[in-house]
Amino acid sequence: MSKDYPVPAGFLERETEVKKSRFIARVYPVSDREQVRAYVDQAHRDFPDARHVCWGYQIGRPGSAAEAAMNDDGEPSGTAGKPILGVIQHKDMGDVLVIVIRYFGGIKLGAGGLVRAYAGAAESVLSSVERVVQQLRASVEVICGFADEQPLRHWCEGHEGQIEAIAYSQHVTVTVSLPEAQLAEFTRFCEAHKLDYRLDT
Incomplete structure (x- = not known):
């Protein structure tokens, strides 16, 4: 399903160092717990001698995530x-997993130092990753006359609408995909041109 909130555009890795400890931060877009588990397992395989593989994730809309969890890994x-x-959570991003792999450098950081180091590692990778927003879209079937097809296409071009399918018989049946935010305006357009339309659910 399309999302109307920012998610990471893809995988990214960044490394920081604090008092000789290496912090390797990875960000991934995720949609379920199985993906989280797979990426955490991958990090353990990629860095088998790392002291800690810590992580946090949230799935769903920022501010009201359907699921969120974290792990201190020792x-x-x-x-x-x-x-x-x-x-x-501060970055206002959904469907996101951040893993931070730590190689201990021999100098203890203390609780406050660890909090700052892990937050800093997460910040470095989340500030660098590109975001994408996929708007929620609706699908509408429109039945119109042949003369109405061009005005319909013109409306779609100006309102982020996409013609997904078109069939010709005694009339024209057009399937239109458009952002939900444009739905009210689209129904006004159809009513003004006396076009039959049906919202696909």
Whole structure:
């Protein structure tokens, strides 16, 4: 289903260093828990000698996510997964997983230092990843006369509408996909031109 909120455009990796500890942050677009598990498993395979593989994710609309979780993977409770998830929520992005892999550099950072380091690693990758927004779209079937086809096409071109299918018989049957935000204006257009239309549900 199309989304009307920002999601990561794809995978990205960024590395930061804090007092000789390496923090490798990865961001992925995700749509379910199975994808999260697969990417976390992949990180363990890619960095088998890393001390910690911590993560946070949220699925669904930012601010009212359907699902969110985090994992400290052996770091003191609340010093890794929670700051990662906090940055995700602050970025107003949905369907997103951030994994931060840590190689310990020999200098202890303390709880406050860990929170800042994990939040900073998440911030570095989330600030760099491109976002995409896919608008919620509606599909409408329109039945019109041959003379109405060109005005209909013209309206679609000016309102982000797409002709998905067209069939000719005694009349023209057109399937139009358009942003839900344009639906009210489209119905006014159809009524003004006396076109029969049906919203596909």
